Amino acid sequence: MRTTTLCSIAALLLCSACNKRPPAPAEDTPAPAAPAAPAAPAGQPAAEPAAADEYQGAPVTGGGTITGTVSYGGKEKDTKVIITKDEATCCAACKVKEKMAGSIVVSGGKLANAVVYLPDVMKGKPMEKATVTLDNNGCEFAPHVAIGYKGASIAAKNSDPVLHNTHLFLSQGNKDLVNIALPTQGQIVEKPLKKGGVVSVKCDAHEWMQAYVFVANNPYAAVSGKDGSFKLDGVPAGEHMVKVWHEKFGEKDAKVKVEASGAAKIDFAF
C-alpha cells in the first residue's frame, strides 16, 4: 500500500453537463425535385455503427435514480507528505513543510472521493462529452478524484508560477498514456481520453502530487462528496451492478434494482 507520496486536495464533485448527441439523420429525405438541380450539400454523414462493446446513448424514458452514501469504519488515517521543492508556491500557508496527502478524506465516518459507477450499462442516457479539468494549484491537483468520459477530453491547467506536468498512467498495467508539460502559469492543454478505467495522475516535478481520473465508459459515474453521498440519475429500469472504487480501499460491488422512474438506494462501507 502506498504511504507518503500523495498530496492533499479538496474533493470536488464534477457537475455533469448533459450534451445530447445530434439525432440520427432522417432516412426519408425527399429526392431532389429535378434531375438538373445542383448537387445538394452533402447531408449529415450517417452515424457510424456502434461497435458491440460501445455504449449507445439515447434519451431514457422512465429513468430512475440510485443514491446512497459511502462510509469508512476503519482506523487508517490520511498520511502526510513532505514539501521538498518550490516551497514558496507549494507550501505558502504551511507552518511546517508538510501537507496531508488527501488520499483518505473521512468526515463523521463518511468517505469522500470514492467513485460509484454502473459498469454494465451499455444502453442509456446520452454519453457525457464534458471535458474534465485538472488544475495544478498550490502544487496539488484539484480535484483529487474526478470523472472523465471515454471519447471526451482532459484539460490540464497550471495555476502556479512554477513548472508542473500532468502525467497520466492507466492504473491497470501502469501503462503510460500521456505526459502534458505545463511550464507556464495560466497554461491549459487538452488531450483526448481514449480508454476507460482508472487513470493515475502524477507530476514528475513534485513527487507528492497525485490525482485520479476515472474514465467512464458510460455516463453513470459519480464521486462521493464530503458527506459520502452520491447520486446517479437517468438510470434505465432494471437490475444493475453498482461498483464503488477508492484509491486506498479498492473496489466493492452490489446489485440494485431500479424501478421505472424509481428511486433506489444503496450504501457502501469500507
Ligand SMILES: [Cu+2]
Ligand atoms: Cu508539480
